[in-house]
Amino acid sequence: MNLKTSFLKNRIDADSPNKNIVPVTTLIDNANKLSIGGCSIEDLVLKYDSPLYILDEITLRNSCRAYKKALVKYYPGESLPIYASKANSSIFMSNLVASEGFGLDAVSEGELLTALKGGVPNDKIVFHGNNKSDKEMEFAIKNNIKVIVDNDHDLKRLEEISNSFNRDIEIMIRFTPGIECHTHEYIKTGSLDSKFGFGIESLSKLFEAIRKTKHIKLIGLHAHIGSQIFELDPHNDLGEIMVNVISQAEKFGHNIIELNVGGGLGIKYTEEDDPPSIEEWIKTVSSSIVKACNKKNLNLPILMCEPGRSIVSTAGVTIYKIGSFKEIPGIRTYLSVDGGMSDNPRPITYQSNYSACLVNNPLNNNSKNKYTVAGKHCESGDVLFKELELGDCKTGDLICVFGTGAYNNSMSSNYNRIPKPSTILVCNGEAEIIQRRESPHDLLRYDVLPDRFIKQS
Amino acid sequence: MNLKTSFLKNRIDADSPNKNIVPVTTLIDNANKLSIGGCSIEDLVLKYDSPLYILDEITLRNSCRAYKKALVKYYPGESLPIYASKANSSIFMSNLVASEGFGLDAVSEGELLTALKGGVPNDKIVFHGNNKSDKEMEFAIKNNIKVIVDNDHDLKRLEEISNSFNRDIEIMIRFTPGIECHTHEYIKTGSLDSKFGFGIESLSKLFEAIRKTKHIKLIGLHAHIGSQIFELDPHNDLGEIMVNVISQAEKFGHNIIELNVGGGLGIKYTEEDDPPSIEEWIKTVSSSIVKACNKKNLNLPILMCEPGRSIVSTAGVTIYKIGSFKEIPGIRTYLSVDGGMSDNPRPITYQSNYSACLVNNPLNNNSKNKYTVAGKHCESGDVLFKELELGDCKTGDLICVFGTGAYNNSMSSNYNRIPKPSTILVCNGEAEIIQRRESPHDLLRYDVLPDRFIKQS
Numbered sequence: 001m002n003l004k005t006s007f008l009k010n011r012i013d014a015d016s017p018n019k020n021i022v023p024v025t026t027l028i029d030n031a032n033k034l035s036i037g038g039c040s041i042e043d044l045v046l047k048y049d050s051p052l053y054i055l056d057e058i059t060l061r062n063s064c065r066a067y068k069k070a071l072v073k074y075y076p077g078e079s080l081p082i083y084a085s086k087a088n089s090s091i092f093m094s095n096l097v098a099s100e101g102f103g104l105d106a107v108s109e110g111e112l113l114t115a116l117k118g119g120v121p122n123d124k125i126v127f128h129g130n131n132k133s134d135k136e137m138e139f140a141i142k143n144n145i146k147v148i149v150d151n152d153h154d155l156k157r158l159e160e161i162s163n164s165f166n167r168d169i170e171i172m173i174r175f176t177p178g179i180e181c182h183t184h185e186y187i188k189t190g191s192l193d194s195k196f197g198f199g200i201e202s203l204s205k206l207f208e209a210i211r212k213t214k215h216i217k218l219i220g221l222h223a224h225i226g227s228q229i230f231e232l233d234p235h236n237d238l239g240e241i242m243v244n245v246i247s248q249a250e251k252f253g254h255n256i257i258e259l260n261v262g263g264g265l266g267i268k269y270t271e272e273d274d275p276p277s278i279e280e281w282i283k284t285v286s287s288s289i290v291k292a293c294n295k296k297n298l299n300l301p302i303l304m305c306e307p308g309r310s311i312v313s314t315a316g317v318t319i320y321k322i323g324s325f326k327e328i329p330g331i332r333t334y335l336s337v338d339g340g341m342s343d344n345p346r347p348i349t350y351q352s353n354y355s356a357c358l359v360n361n362p363l364n365n366n367s368k369n370k371y372t373v374a375g376k377h378c379e380s381g382d383v384l385f386k387e388l389e390l391g392d393c394k395t396g397d398l399i400c401v402f403g404t405g406a407y408n409n410s411m412s413s414n415y416n417r418i419p420k421p422s423t424i425l426v427c428n429g430e431a432e433i434i435q436r437r438e439s440p441h442d443l444l445r446y447d448v449l450p451d452r453f454i455k456q457s
Numbered sequence: 458m459n460l461k462t463s464f465l466k467n468r469i470d471a472d473s474p475n476k477n478i479v480p481v482t483t484l485i486d487n488a489n490k491l492s493i494g495g496c497s498i499e500d501l502v503l504k505y506d507s508p509l510y511i512l513d514e515i516t517l518r519n520s521c522r523a524y525k526k527a528l529v530k531y532y533p534g535e536s537l538p539i540y541a542s543k544a545n546s547s548i549f550m551s552n553l554v555a556s557e558g559f560g561l562d563a564v565s566e567g568e569l570l571t572a573l574k575g576g577v578p579n580d581k582i583v584f585h586g587n588n589k590s591d592k593e594m595e596f597a598i599k600n601n602i603k604v605i606v607d608n609d610h611d612l613k614r615l616e617e618i619s620n621s622f623n624r625d626i627e628i629m630i631r632f633t634p635g636i637e638c639h640t641h642e643y644i645k646t647g648s649l650d651s652k653f654g655f656g657i658e659s660l661s662k663l664f665e666a667i668r669k670t671k672h673i674k675l676i677g678l679h680a681h682i683g684s685q686i687f688e689l690d691p692h693n694d695l696g697e698i699m700v701n702v703i704s705q706a707e708k709f710g711h712n713i714i715e716l717n718v719g720g721g722l723g724i725k726y727t728e729e730d731d732p733p734s735i736e737e738w739i740k741t742v743s744s745s746i747v748k749a750c751n752k753k754n755l756n757l758p759i760l761m762c763e764p765g766r767s768i769v770s771t772a773g774v775t776i777y778k779i780g781s782f783k784e785i786p787g788i789r790t791y792l793s794v795d796g797g798m799s800d801n802p803r804p805i806t807y808q809s810n811y812s813a814c815l816v817n818n819p820l821n822n823n824s825k826n827k828y829t830v831a832g833k834h835c836e837s838g839d840v841l842f843k844e845l846e847l848g849d850c851k852t853g854d855l856i857c858v859f860g861t862g863a864y865n866n867s868m869s870s871n872y873n874r875i876p877k878p879s880t881i882l883v884c885n886g887e888a889e890i891i892q893r894r895e896s897p898h899d900l901l902r903y904d905v906l907p908d909r910f911i912k913q914s
Contacts (some may be wrong), residue, residue, distance in 0.1 A: 086835045089874050091904040099910075107835040110874025110897035117901060131780035131793035131833035153781035153852060195783060195791045195831040195840070323588035324610035326652060334652045336588035345870070349806050374652040376588035378543045378564040383652070395610060413802070413870040417546050417567025425907070432907040440567035444574060447548040450882070450889040453556075 008362055016277035017063045018267040018310040021355045021402050023056035023317065025426075034359045034400055037426025041319055041359045044431055045398055048422055050321040051339035053409055055434070057096070057427035059315035063278065064100035067307060070282035076290065077300030082126060084263050084308030085111050087406040092425065092434035093312065094118020105306050109136045112145065126172070126222075126260070126304075130195045137161070141169070148222050148260075149173045150197055155209070155216070162215030172220035172258060173210075175200055177241045181226035181234040181264065197223070203245060207252035218254040220301075221245055224262025227309065230275050232284040235261065239288025247296055260304035261285055267313045269403045270353050278310065309406040316405020318343060318421070319359065322397045323376070332372045332387075337399060340375010341382040342418045344401070344408045348381045356388055359398035364391035373399070377416050409435070417443045465819055473734035474520045475724040475767040478812045478859050480513035480774065482883075491816045491857055493774065494883025498816045501888055502776055502855055505879055508796035509776040510866055512891070514553075514884035516772035520735065521557035524764060527739035533747065534757030539583060541720050541765025542568050544863035549882065549891035550769065551575020562763050566593045569602060583629070583679075583717070583761075587652045594618070598626070605679050605717075606630045607654055612666070612673070619672030629677035629715060630667075632657055634698045636691050638683035638721070654680070660702060664709035675711040677758075678702055681719025684766065687732050689741040692718065696745025704753050717761035718742050724770045726860045727810050735767065766863040773862020775800060775878070776816065779854045780833070789829045789844075794856060797832015798839040799875045801858070801865045805838045813845055816855035821848035830856070834873050866892070874900045 014024045025037045034041045037056045045052060064081070071079040082103035085093065089111050094104060095118040103124035106112045115125050127140040127147045137157055140147055149155050149171045162169040174197035180187045192199070198206055210218045221242055225234055238261055246256045266275035276284075285305060293300050320337035327333045346352035356373070358364070368389050375382035384401065393399075412420050419438030424431050471481045482494045491498045494513045502509055521538070528536040539560035542550065546568050551561060552575040560581035563569045572582050584597040585605045594614055597604055606612050606628045619626040631654035649656060655663055667675045678699055682691055695718055703713045723732035733741075742762060750757050777794035784790045803809035813830070815821070825846050832839035841858065850856075869877050876895035881888050 084835075086873055091901060091906045092910065095906055095910045108833075108873045108875050108897070110871070110876065110900045113897050114874060114901055114904070117904075118906070128835060129833060130783075130791075130831060131795065133780070133795055133833075151781045151783050193785060193788050194837060195793065195829075196837070199785055201786075323590070324608045326587075326608050328649060328656055329658075331650050334587075336652065338588065338590055345802070345806070349802070372652075374587060376565075376586060376590075378541075378585060380651060380653070410874075411870055411872045413868055414567070415868045416543055416565045417571060417867075418565050419567065420903070433905050434907065436903045436905060438903065440565070440570050443567045444548060444571055446877070446893045446895065447571070447574075448890050448893060449548050449552055449575070450891065453549065453552045 008357065013277070014062055016066055016279060017059045017314045018265060018275055019277055020314055021268050021270070023059040023315055024062055025056050025058050028362050032361060032363065032365060034357065034362045036317065038429030039426045039431050041398060041400060044424060044426070045319055045321070047431070048424055048433070049437065050319050050398065051337070051343055051421045052319040053343070053404070053421050053423040053435070054317050054319065055312070055405060055423060055425050056315045057425055060096055060312065061100060063311045063315065064097060064102060066278035067282060067305070068101060070279040071286070071303065074283045074286035075303050077303060079303040080124065082124070082260070082304055082306045083311055084306045085115060086410060087308030088312045088316070088410050089114050090423070090435055091118040094120050097311070098124070103304070109139050112136070112139060112143070116143065128174070147171055159213050159216055162213075166215070168215045168217055170217045170219045172222050172260060173198060173206065173218065174222040174224070175203060175245065177223045177225065177238055179225045179234050179237055179241070181229050181231070200245070203248060207249050207254060210254065211252050218249065219256065220258030220260060221249070221256055222260040222262065224264065224306065226264050228266040229264040230266045230273070232276055232280060235264070235281065235285050236288045239285055240292045243289060243292035243296060243298065246298060246301065257301055258304060259289065259301040260306065263306040263308055263310070265307060265310040267310055267403060270355050313403050313406035316403070316408065318401045318404040318408060320399045320401070322393060322395055322399060324395070333369065334374050335371040335393070336374045336376060337384070338376055339421065340377045340384060341379060342375070342377060342413050342415045343421055344384060344404060345411050345413065346407055347384050354385070354401050354403055356385065356399055356401040358390055358393055359400050361391045361393070362400075364389065366391045377418070379415075414438075414443055419443060465814065470734070471519055473523055473736060474516045474771045475722060475732055476734055477771055478725050478727070480516040480772055481519055482513050482515050485819050489818060489820065489822060491814065491819045495886030496883045496888050498776055498855060498857060501881055501883070502778070504888070505881055505890070506894065507776050507778040507855065508794070508800055508878045510800070510861070510878050510880040510892070511774050511776065512769070512862060512880060512882050513772045514882055517553055517769065518557060520768045520772065521554060521559060523735035524739060524762070525558060527736040528743070528760065531740045531743035532760050534760060536760040537581065539581070539717070539761055539763045540768055541763045542572060543867060544765030545769045545773070545867050546571050547880070547892055548575040551577050554768070555581070560761070566596050569593070569596060569600070573600065585631070604628055616670050616673055619670070623672070625672045625674055627674045627676045629679050629717060630655060630663065630675060631679040631681070632660060632702065634680045634682060634695055636682045636694055636698070638686050638691050657702070660705060661709075664706050664711060667711065668709050675706065676713065677715030677717060678706070678713055679717040679719065681721065681763065683721050685723040686721040687723045687730070689733055689737065692721065692738065692742050693745045696742055697749045700746060700749035700753060700755065703755060703758065714758055715761060716746065716758040717763065720763040720765055720767070722764060722767040724767055724860060727812050770860050770863035773860070773865070775858045775861040775865060777856045777858070779850060779852055779856060781852070790826070791831050792828040792850070793831045793833060794841070795833055796878065797834045797841060798836060799832075799834060799870050799872045800878055801841060801861060802868050802870065803864055804841050811842070811858050811860055813842065813856055813858040815847055815850055816857050818848045818850070819857075821846065823848045834875070836872075871895075871900055876900060
């Protein structure tokens with residue numbers, strides 16, 4: 001292994017994959033070519049075509065285990081990490097996190113189905129969402145899946161359902177803790193402008209309302225303060241706020257045994273990013289809850305947290321094949337790849353930055369060039385990188401984009417009727433398909449031409 | 458009909474649907490309820506569920522006919538309007554535009570297949586794209602579909618193919634005319650810094666290179682200067698520039714018989730928007746080409762243009778059902794609907810604005826409230842309207858969002874494993890399915906769990 005250039009020179013922290021740009025099994029072989037999970041990327045594309053999503057099993061498991069290990073180390077009470085499946089929902093991912101002892105958080109019937117098919121025990125699934133449909137709510141109740149009550153509408157329906165079945169239903173409630181955090185912005189306010197959860201100022205009224213129901217048992221609290229967070233202070237504050245809310249709830253006779261602090265731990269997309277480790281994050285979260293519970297003389301609740309991005313993002317890469325070049329003298333050189341905004345909508349949606357390298361020359365062992373990497377879609381904004389430094393390259397060469405395991409596949413579209421790529425799992429030199437590639441024909445499957453048009457044309 | 462409040466009060470211009478916010482058949486019945494194409498929206502949702510995409514056939518046909526009529530009126534030469542299918546690609550849309558005498562522009566194998574299945578004659582299809590795959594290129598050639606050469610890579614491959622078959626291939630080339638259009642950054646394509654097309658300064662070299670090929674026949678020029686444009690001047694300038702390039706090409710012995718001016722005509726999403734009519738746009742385009750050709754003493758080329766949004770956007774609406782409400786005192790009231798960023802990614806991607814009304818009270822015949830309309834996705838940015846004025850409403854009421862026919866369905870995703878809605882065609886009181894709804898189960902279809910995981914869990 002020789003990772004001496006650019007972001008590839010960083011030592012790989014196998015214990016906290018979110019602190020790396022690349023999967024923990026990333027290697028550069030003697031021919032100066034990239035491999036992940038013991039598989040040559042070139043060979044994978046020969047076999048499975050491009051664009052290609054790849055997930056590295058070791059990175060996934062190391063991430064899961066880092067959470068489990070840190071919870072055991074720093075939290076003296078019971079705990080359950082819960083995978084936020086919106087980051088990358090598949091039967092495989094559900095199965096993997098379940099095998100690591102994780103629960104799973106779902107926000108739709110589709111995500112719930114996926115979790116169950118993947119073998120996640122129903123008592124470890126939580127059902128989130130600011131606008132659960134009646135059908136979804138019934139599906140969750142029927143499958144004994146815990147509902148996180150987000151608003152009055154959820155509560156009202158659960159009350160109706162529990163009354164009609166004359167049966168107790170255990171719930172958690174989601175509230176906005178007055179902390180909002182998005183990477184570099186950390187705001188504390190009394191009232192949060194979010195579509196999710198109950199305002200913290202409305203909780204007394206809510207606790208009283210729940211107390212008066214016949215069958216609703218409030219057993220847990222949930223809060224989530226943001227995503228891709230690099231600071232630890234907000235989660236330190238969150239622990240204290242949540243424990244205060246336990247006290248408040250107990251005054252209304254509720255016995256809060258579960259505390260779900262949400263997710264938010266950031267990952268390293270580029271060299272500018274420096275997130276805390278999984279261990280540091282869990283240590284902060286655990287310590288603040290333990291300290292606050294001791295202060296209030298409360299039993300430790302079951303600690304839950306909801307990592308998504310920090311489980312799956314660094315484990316995933318996307319491989320593209322280079323097609324056309326367009327040099328605009330004095331302005332820039334465009335290099336087009338065979339995917340784009342359909343398989344990775346984050347650059348056009350959030351102006352997200354990634355790191356990438358050539359598969360057959362990861363260390364740029366020749367002159368460096370700056371390229372604007374464009375996708376193949378009929379949209380000017382379909383640009384994955386504004387300025388990417390790469391060695392000399394040509395049509396047919398492969399580019400590996402790192403950190404694409406989260407919110408790429410899950411947010412992908414079929415814009416321009418472009419099929420979604422396969423996902424390949426790599427581990428110890430073996431490659432397995434975990435999501436099949438769509439074909440262009442598949443995309444016409446839902447189209448219907450009414451008879452009168454068939455006759456006419 | 459009584460369209461006296463808010464944007465619904467505007468007189469409907471049936472001859473240029475892009476100048477309206479609502480489909481031309483929009484009515485409010487005696488019970489103060491919304492209908493489109495003679496169909497009660499409430500009845501459609503009872504039958505087909507929500508969210509629901511609806512397309513109005515009359516609006517679609519009026520838009521197509523406005524282009525055809527204006528071309529006949531203002532352009533003395535031959536002409537062919539070409540539907541930019543990326544705006545909304547389906548077998549139905551392909552069939553409809555073909556029945557109105559349109560051609561179709563496609564940018565992928567999926568869009569090409571859709572056009573052919575819809576009955577668009579192959580000689581009226583053009584194949585665009587900054588990075589056509591080899592497979593797509595072969596598909597186009599095999600089906601005798603005209604390729605718009607975007608870059609040197611396209612030209613090189615076509616030369617190889619034509620040589621190997623020892624057969625002539627007719628092409629058009631796309632160039633960037635160097636016109637800046639002041640519209641949204643992401644949809645600006647006319648400037649020099651674009652991934653699409655040949656720079657205008659490189660054309661002499663290109664014309665010479667094509668002249669030297671054995672089998673490539675350059676018969677046409679293409680340029681596109683942007684989308685959602687409200688001014689006419691840029692297209693006036695474009696005509697003159699393109700005719701100058703015909704002269705330039707003819708000096709190299711090429712006989713340019715087709716001139717494709719792209720698309721770009723804006724539509725009225727909100728009351729702030731005031732696009733020109735289809736007739737005004739075609740008049741401008743035609744006049745500038747006729748004038749420039751007369752000046753240069755050139756035969757009139759076949760005039761092509763590529764409307765997409767102005768054909769399909771105003772014809773389409775999306776119906777959502779209201780779920781939960783969340784009032785944040787002193788800040789805002791959130792109202793959540795049963796769709797969101799998956800069926801309409803334009804607000805989160807482009808900060809796009811739309812108009813909307815309640816289906817059972819389109820004119821806000823009671824107190825007005827301002828709502829922030831949120832989607833059901835697990836994403837804070839999943840907000841369709843920041844401040845929408847609506848009458849009193851409650852859970853279960855329906856909202857109709859106008860102008861969603863273009864780039865909603867075509868850019869839709871399955872984020873959070875939410876199924877894509879159906880599309881219903883309405884006309885003269887009849888409703889027909891033209892795209893079936895996905896089910897949550899459908900979304901698991903591509904997932905594969907390798908055997909070793911099945912055994913393990």
